[in-house]
Amino acid sequence: MNRALRWTAWVVAVVVLVAVVFLVWANTVMQGTRSAALAVWRDDRVAVRDAGDSVVMTPTGTADGKGIVFIPGAKVDPYAYMATFRQVVASGTTVVITKPTLHLAFFDTRPLSTFESHAPDVSTWAVGGHSLGGVRACQLAQDADGLLLLGSYCANDVSRSYISVLSVSGSRDGLSTPAKVDAARHLLPSTATMTVVRGANHADFGAYGAQPGDRTATISRAAARDRISDAVESWVSDLPPAPGLR
Structure with a gap:
């Protein structure tokens, strides 16, 4: 005994x-870079509020009726992505950056509607994520009008979906490597837009400093951010209006 x-x-x-x-x-x-976050807070084109379960960024000017629910990478501060979406929001798109359970997307079982409720005026919603957050976004894609992958790829098959997909990857990404992104390409619709930012690494998709296991970027973080923002802005502008409430 x-x-x-x-x-x-x-x-x-x-x-x-x-x-x-x-x-x-x-x-x-991995904390967000203070200077990058402050620049967003001080931008009068963008309104930022903490909704408890997420960080909500809304345009102060004309809104386009479109929004993105964005899921952070593993253990990355949600505020680290404000700089990534600063220009996208300033152009009219709402972005809701989630706060995943235990800072790990695969522990978060909340539906998209939890975060969409923070912006009731938005009618067209995309779901997106960085790294592990993108893997989770793929699982939620069936409930969205668009899927945005930043330095990420799907683990589940959405290839037969009619959803609009944008994948932005970095040629110097040491975690979601070009080879991994290419290997998972068949899981996306044939119409998916695949954009490679030459010289960008994994950490360039946020503003939180260097990340273990990543490769060294060969372009500046500002240049990488501009190219990522341009790709996302162009894609959002082409998202069709939602046919009605889901």
Whole structure:
């Protein structure tokens, strides 16, 4: 009996230790670059508010009735993506950056409607994500009008969908490498737009500094951000208006 109790105590102790280590690891996030975030807060073309479960960016000028629910990469601060979408929002598109459960997209089971509710005036919604966030976005694509992948690729098959898809990748990405993006191309519709930003790496899709395992970019972060924004803006402008409420 004593031996069984000791064994049980050891098992419980190990489980608790593993859980604590995991929680510490999951909550050690890659923080957004302060200067990049402040530049967005100070931009009078963009309104930013924290909705608790997400960061909501809305245009202060004319809105186009379109929005993107965007899911961050693993353990990346949601605010790190404000700079990525600054110009997109300034041009009229609403962007809702989610705060995934435990900072890991695959733990977040909330539907798109949870985040769409923060912008009731938007009628056309795309879902997107960076890295692991993009993998989760693919799983939610059936409920959206568009799918945006930044430094990411699908693990599930959406190739038979009529959804509009934009994949933006970096030629110097050390995590979602060009080879991985190419290998998963068949999971996207044949009409998907595949854009490669030459010289950009994985961390160029946000503003949170260097990321372990990434390659060194050969263009400036500002140049990479401009090219990513241009690609997203062009794609959003071509998204068809929603035929009605889903």
